[in-house]
Amino acid sequence: MTAAATRSLAFATMFNFRDIGGYLGLDGRTVRWQRIYRADSPHRLDGDDAAAFDALGVRTVIDLRRPHEVETYGRIPPADGFEYHNIHLRHQDWGEIPYQPEQGAARYLADRYHDLTEQAADGFVAAISLLAEARTAPAVVHCMAGKDRTGLVCAMTLSLLGVRDSVIAEDYALSNAGSERLLAWLRTQAGNDHLVPVPFFSCPAEAMQTFLTELRQRHGSVGGYLRSAGLPADRITELRNHLLTQ
Numbered sequence: 001m002t003a004a005a006t007r008s009l010a011f012a013t014m015f016n017f018r019d020i021g022g023y024l025g026l027d028g029r030t031v032r033w034q035r036i037y038r039a040d041s042p043h044r045l046d047g048d049d050a051a052a053f054d055a056l057g058v059r060t061v062i063d064l065r066r067p068h069e070v071e072t073y074g075r076i077p078p079a080d081g082f083e084y085h086n087i088h089l090r091h092q093d094w095g096e097i098p099y100q101p102e103q104g105a106a107r108y109l110a111d112r113y114h115d116l117t118e119q120a121a122d123g124f125v126a127a128i129s130l131l132a133e134a135r136t137a138p139a140v141v142h143c144m145a146g147k148d149r150t151g152l153v154c155a156m157t158l159s160l161l162g163v164r165d166s167v168i169a170e171d172y173a174l175s176n177a178g179s180e181r182l183l184a185w186l187r188t189q190a191g192n193d194h195l196v197p198v199p200f201f202s203c204p205a206e207a208m209q210t211f212l213t214e215l216r217q218r219h220g221s222v223g224g225y226l227r228s229a230g231l232p233a234d235r236i237t238e239l240r241n242h243l244l245t246q
Contacts (some may be wrong), residue, residue, distance in 0.1 A: 016178025
């Protein structure tokens with residue numbers, strides 16, 4: 001389960017948990033394995049799952065959910081081995097923004113991701129500032145399904161590390177399988193039919209590719225966006241120093 005070449009890790013109560021290491025980055029260096037994991041919500045962890053999670057040696061958990069989500073569903077069970085941070089990426093509830101099938105899931109999602117960058121810039125800076133500190137690794141970044149809020153933090157992190165947009169988009173699309181598992185599990189729960197708009201549980205690579213292309217058109221680069229939002233340049237240097245192989 002913890003082999004360096006293993007990207008997706010199997011849990012019974014988490015459905016979209018994986019390592020973002022192993023990708024080619026700046027100057028031919030590689031993103032280090034077992035430093036950042038991305039996930040759906042770990043609030044259900046117990047028994048064998050909890051033991052398997054403990055074995056990863058996680059030092060930091062970054063929960064990107066809204067406070068009411070944490071209150072309603074709970075948080076990862078507290079443990080002595082890690083720090084817990086709830087960084088709320090404030091944004092308009094997507095339920096208030098109707099999905100029109102003719103626009104397609106990729107366009108809808110890319111637009112929502114731009115909304116997030118405009119409405120939650122301080123949250124992205126806070127999350128990536130934490131990930132830049134070597135002491136916080138291994139870290140887990142999660143939200144509810146582990147694909148949108150988590151997907152953006154991980155996409156920005158990988159971009160700062162020099163990973164190509166097309167590869168970032170491919171990594172993002174890996175959440176399709178996890179989302180299907182999560183949705184199937186949710187449908188087994190009493191009273192949960194989960195008839196939700198298609199984009200809420202889909203991750204077309206085109207959505208992330210479009211978002212990154214348009215963010216670069218608006219801000220020059222992911223780094224340009226984050227620096228304009230308040231991320232110090234030395235934080236980017238720190239991030240690269242400990243997350244890329246030497």
